[in-house]
Amino acid sequence: MNRNPLTVSVNGAEHVLSVPGDRRLLDLLRDELGLMGVREGCGVGACGTCTVLLDGVPVNACLTLAVTTRGRSVTTIEGLARDGELHPVQQAFLEERGFQCGFCTPGMILTAVGLLRENPSPTVEEVTDYLGGNLCRCAGYPDMIRAVLRGAERCREAGGRPSATPEGPEAARLRAMGKGEEG
Amino acid sequence: MADGRKQEFAVVGKSVPRVDGPPKVTGTPIYTVDMERPGMLHAAILRSTVPHGRIRRVDKSRAEQAEGVVLVVTGEDLKTMPGIDPYFGPAFRDQAILAIDKVRYIGDPIAAVVATRRELAYEALDLIDVEYEELPPVLDPVEAARPGSPLVHEQLRPAKAFADLAEIEPGKATNVCYHFKLRRGDVEQGFAQSAHVFEDWYYSPPAQHMMMEPHAALAWVDSDGVLTVITGSQSPSYVKGSLGAIFGLPQNKVRVMVPLVGGAYGGKLYDKLEPLASLLTFMARRPVKIQLTREEVFITITKHGVVSHVRTGVSQDGKILARKVEVYWDTGAYADIAPRVVHKSGYTSAGAYRVPNIWIDSYCVYTNKPPAGAFRGFGVPQVVWALESQMDMIAEKLGRDPLQFRLENVLLEGDLFATGTPVHSAGLKESLEAVAREIKWEPGVRKAVKPGTKSGVARAKGVACGIKAVITPSISGAIVVMNNDASVNVLTSTVEMGQGSDTALSQIAAEELGVRLQDVRVMHPDTAVTPYDTITAGSRSTYHMGNAIRLAAQEVKRQLFETASDRLEVDPDQLVARDGRIFVAEAPTRGLPIPEVFQARFGARGATLQGQAVFKTYAAPMDHETGQSEKVTEYWFPGATAAEVEVDLETGKVRVVKLVEACDVGRAINPHHCEQQIIGSALISLGQTLFEQMILENGELLNPTLLDYKVLTLKDVPESAVPIVIEVPHKDGPFGAKGVGETGTLSVSAAIGNAVYRATGVRVKELPITPEKVLRGLRAGQ
Ligand code: FES
Numbered sequence: 001m002n003r004n005p006l007t008v009s010v011n012g013a014e015h016v017l018s019v020p021g022d023r024r025l026l027d028l029l030r031d032e033l034g035l036m037g038v039r040e041g042c043g044v045g046a047c048g049t050c051t052v053l054l055d056g057v058p059v060n061a062c063l064t065l066a067v068t069t070r071g072r073s074v075t076t077i078e079g080l081a082r083d084g085e086l087h088p089v090q091q092a093f094l095e096e097r098g099f100q101c102g103f104c105t106p107g108m109i110l111t112a113v114g115l116l117r118e119n120p121s122p123t124v125e126e127v128t129d130y131l132g133g134n135l136c137r138c139a140g141y142p143d144m145i146r147a148v149l150r151g152a153e154r155c156r157e158a159g160g161r162p163s164a165t166p167e168g169p170e171a172a173r174l175r176a177m178g179k180g181e182e183g
Numbered sequence: 184m185a186d187g188r189k190q191e192f193a194v195v196g197k198s199v200p201r202v203d204g205p206p207k208v209t210g211t212p213i214y215t216v217d218m219e220r221p222g223m224l225h226a227a228i229l230r231s232t233v234p235h236g237r238i239r240r241v242d243k244s245r246a247e248q249a250e251g252v253v254l255v256v257t258g259e260d261l262k263t264m265p266g267i268d269p270y271f272g273p274a275f276r277d278q279a280i281l282a283i284d285k286v287r288y289i290g291d292p293i294a295a296v297v298a299t300r301r302e303l304a305y306e307a308l309d310l311i312d313v314e315y316e317e318l319p320p321v322l323d324p325v326e327a328a329r330p331g332s333p334l335v336h337e338q339l340r341p342a343k344a345f346a347d348l349a350e351i352e353p354g355k356a357t358n359v360c361y362h363f364k365l366r367r368g369d370v371e372q373g374f375a376q377s378a379h380v381f382e383d384w385y386y387s388p389p390a391q392h393m394m395m396e397p398h399a400a401l402a403w404v405d406s407d408g409v410l411t412v413i414t415g416s417q418s419p420s421y422v423k424g425s426l427g428a429i430f431g432l433p434q435n436k437v438r439v440m441v442p443l444v445g446g447a448y449g450g451k452l453y454d455k456l457e458p459l460a461s462l463l464t465f466m467a468r469r470p471v472k473i474q475l476t477r478e479e480v481f482i483t484i485t486k487h488g489v490v491s492h493v494r495t496g497v498s499q500d501g502k503i504l505a506r507k508v509e510v511y512w513d514t515g516a517y518a519d520i521a522p523r524v525v526h527k528s529g530y531t532s533a534g535a536y537r538v539p540n541i542w543i544d545s546y547c548v549y550t551n552k553p554p555a556g557a558f559r560g561f562g563v564p565q566v567v568w569a570l571e572s573q574m575d576m577i578a579e580k581l582g583r584d585p586l587q588f589r590l591e592n593v594l595l596e597g598d599l600f601a602t603g604t605p606v607h608s609a610g611l612k613e614s615l616e617a618v619a620r621e622i623k624w625e626p627g628v629r630k631a632v633k634p635g636t637k638s639g640v641a642r643a644k645g646v647a648c649g650i651k652a653v654i655t656p657s658i659s660g661a662i663v664v665m666n667n668d669a670s671v672n673v674l675t676s677t678v679e680m681g682q683g684s685d686t687a688l689s690q691i692a693a694e695e696l697g698v699r700l701q702d703v704r705v706m707h708p709d710t711a712v713t714p715y716d717t718i719t720a721g722s723r724s725t726y727h728m729g730n731a732i733r734l735a736a737q738e739v740k741r742q743l744f745e746t747a748s749d750r751l752e753v754d755p756d757q758l759v760a761r762d763g764r765i766f767v768a769e770a771p772t773r774g775l776p777i778p779e780v781f782q783a784r785f786g787a788r789g790a791t792l793q794g795q796a797v798f799k800t801y802a803a804p805m806d807h808e809t810g811q812s813e814k815v816t817e818y819w820f821p822g823a824t825a826a827e828v829e830v831d832l833e834t835g836k837v838r839v840v841k842l843v844e845a846c847d848v849g850r851a852i853n854p855h856h857c858e859q860q861i862i863g864s865a866l867i868s869l870g871q872t873l874f875e876q877m878i879l880e881n882g883e884l885l886n887p888t889l890l891d892y893k894v895l896t897l898k899d900v901p902e903s904a905v906p907i908v909i910e911v912p913h914k915d916g917p918f919g920a921k922g923v924g925e926t927g928t929l930s931v932s933a934a935i936g937n938a939v940y941r942a943t944g945v946r947v948k949e950l951p952i953t954p955e956k957v958l959r960g961l962r963a964g965q
């Protein structure tokens with residue numbers, strides 16, 4: 001099978017890889033990079049369990065081809081805490097117990113981070129709309145709504161920390177690199 | 184929660200943070216689907232494409248030549264394998280590891296391919312050719328129960344795997360694999376005395392557990408010949424026994440381990456992939472992993488579709504005089520645990536009320552459809568849907584307020600249940616009153632349609648209640664190991680699948696031993712070291728495992744006290760354990776920290792003290808003809824729901840604005856956990872009330888993906904969803920606790936159905952309550 005060169009930043013670390021054109025981002029992250037917090041619930045883009053941030057925007061890793069992340073920046077649940085300190089949204093999910101079996105939790109938290117990047121002070125309706133594609137069969141939904149609102153509060157207090165992706169020079173450098181390979 | 188109680192206990196009764204929180208919010212837990220093993224192979228399953236047929240021929244030769252394929256096995260191969268009894272099942276051994284001679288539903292496993300990569304195994308399935316001789320399928324449970332219907336199974340072997348199912352004997356030449364009967368009083372006389380008799384059919388469709396982590400199992404044989412299986416199972420002890428029976432292995436040569444489970448809800452009980460994974464690893468001589476696709480999960484196990492006929496007689500002054508209930512459980516191609524479902528929801532089929540004359544027939548019926556088994560609520564929600572819908576119809580006819588009508592008839596402490604069993608710790612009245620208060624119930628007969636928040640919308644409230652009994656008899660064993668630094672390991676086969684057992688059981692151990700919560704670690708099931716436990720299901724773990732842990736901890740404490748009493752020169756019975764110390768109750772300064780007690784007893788670093796206990800419950804034998812038993816269950820868990828709905832009169836769409844669910848938990852070990860369980864199960868039931876259903880045509884599932892099977896999302900959550908914890912302590916529960924995992928499922932559908940009726944005058948008797956059904960009703964009413 002044809003393999004394609006791929007340079008991608010995952011959780012802030014640059015990886016130089018070569019992947020088949022049909023490799024899903026989900027499998028790349030789990031099987032090659034060992035990031036088991038990326039979870040597969042349906043494989044057809046209908047449950048949000050596999051959500052990761054691509055340049056800070058939530059995407060379904062089950063529907064994203066790995067090659068399309070060239071030169072971009074991927075954040076998984078493993079990359080959210082910094083220097084051993086939980087991300088404010090993780091902290092809020094912990095405090096509000098926005099989880100039960102935990103299987104949907106990484107996707108839920110990352111989607112919430114994506115929301116807060118776009119909208120630092122969401123209403124309940126904005127939360128349920130944005131996270132509406134993330135299924136939780138334990139259905140601890142009310143806890144999650146509270147967790148996202150509390151996470152928003154904490155992010156605002158922390159001076160807008162929702163950012164979960166390297167922005168600025170590093171991202172620009174990676175993007176440039178990706179272009180270079182294509183050319 | 185009473186204030187006095189907070190002082191009484193150090194850890195129990197408090198909403199301490201979940202011990203599994205930090206790993207779960209950082210994505211680090213390892214579930215079965217994440218497990219790997221050096222040299223591991225992957226398996227895929229070829230499934231039947233016809234609902235009922237004889238297997239004429241399976242040609243696997245092309246698949247065997249395919250890239251990466253290591254081996255291909257069929258049911259035919261199983262027939263000639265020495266030393267293997269290829270059938271399994273917790274009630275009847277009716278299911279073969281791979282179909283032998285006959286297929287019984289679309290999706291029945293026919294062959295398995297083992298390959299080096301998962302994709303290659305799935306690709307090779309297309310290369311297997313199957314020839315069937317099709318047989319007429321049996322698709323309707325009521326038809327299937329009639330004499331002369333084609334048979335799904337020609338013969339049945341009882342499994343004798345559980346004490347509560349020990350006496351199940353199948354009938355001959357029938358699809359009815361189990362018939363539950365209850366007879367109390369004289370039902371015909373009761374009807375004759377009734378002023379009004381009501382008679383209705385109700386339906387609850389098959390549905391999916393949809394646990395987010397699909398079924399998976401990884402099996403290998405250790406160098407010393409031990410068959411080892413990692414599986415996301417709710418019943419590791421059962422699986423150990425079952426694999427031993429299938430492969431003829433001594434029980435110490437089967438080891439079943441269960442890591443954290445990504446949701447189960449009854450869908451990961453008993454044998455699922457474990458027998459096949461074990462077979463394949465024996466054959467391939469390498470570790471083999473099977474993980475189902477979402478489509479396969481849909482047809483592996485389901486919630487029973489149920490048809491019920493309810494006939495109720497009442498006096499003019501609103502007493503229920505007689506009830507006759509006939510229930511047909513569509514259990515699909517294999518019985519799984521259905522006989523227990525039918526038995527347990529069978530004897531609650533007269534409802535949560537005082538009824539002197541009762542007649543119940545509950546039939547467990549094979550059809551050529553995906554198998555049905557346990558689903559959160561264990562059959563009771565389907566029955567409560569019927570009973571509690573009819574309760575409102577009766578109240579209206581009598582001109583009574585439906586809440587008041589319930590309160591006057593509901594079972595109270597000491598009343599006799601339909602089985603003749605006196606009821607203890609069943610806070611039905613308390614639950615009903617609590618939800619009524621919270622929803623601001625306005626007493627009265629059905630009022631005229633009220634305008635909702637916008638025009639064309641009707642708004643109303645509905646109420647319902649239900650009761651379920653815990654599986655009895657059952658057994659939980661625990662070993663409590665205390666280390667010399669006062670830290671504790673609890674060995675238990677209880678499975679943490681999201682319900683919070685790691686935390687609640689830690690709280691119970693910490694409370695009993697007088698140590699901090701963070702000193703306790705609950706170990707996950709590993710049948711090589713953790714003792715027998717019946718199942719993690721049926722809202723039984725807090726009570727049963729909680730009691731076992733308490734007793735085992737007391738044994739550890741006894742040994743600590745023994746040593747401390749020597750040192751302190753007091754009687755052991757004057758000692759208490761608290762804050763990591765053993766001290767004299769009357770003189771708290773006279774005491775020893777636990778590590779010093781260890782030092783005195785062993786003088787060795789790394790020393791441990793162990794306590795072990797087996798907690799077992801008993802039921803009084805039930806009469807097979809009448810279903811009467813002095814003690815049918817160890818405890819009851821009652822719940823009540825109030826719902827406020829808005830119905831769009833133009834589209835028929837129902838929106839639940841407020842959902843209130845109250846459940847009697849005995850005593851809340853962790854109130855926040857209880858709330859999570861209550862609201863989680865109530866919301867799942869809300870989804871099943873309004874949209875969930877598996878749609879089958881000629882035995883084929885038409886909506887086997889999450890794209891076409893709609894489940895509840897965040898967008899469907901009511902503006903207000905209120906869990907209420909009711910505490911009517913149980914005399915034998917650990918600290919008074921019972922269980923709560925399922926209570927929130929019981930009465931949600933009926934409460935919503937009743938609210939929809941009160942808003943629109945449309946009585947929907949077949950779930951789910953879709954806009955089409957409501958609209959049809961509205962049109963018919965005009
Ligand atoms: S696994 Fe990607 S959306 Fe479900």
Ligand code: FES
Pocket residue numbers: 099100101102103104105135136137138139140395445446681
């Ligand atoms: S926590 Fe179990 S699926 Fe969401």
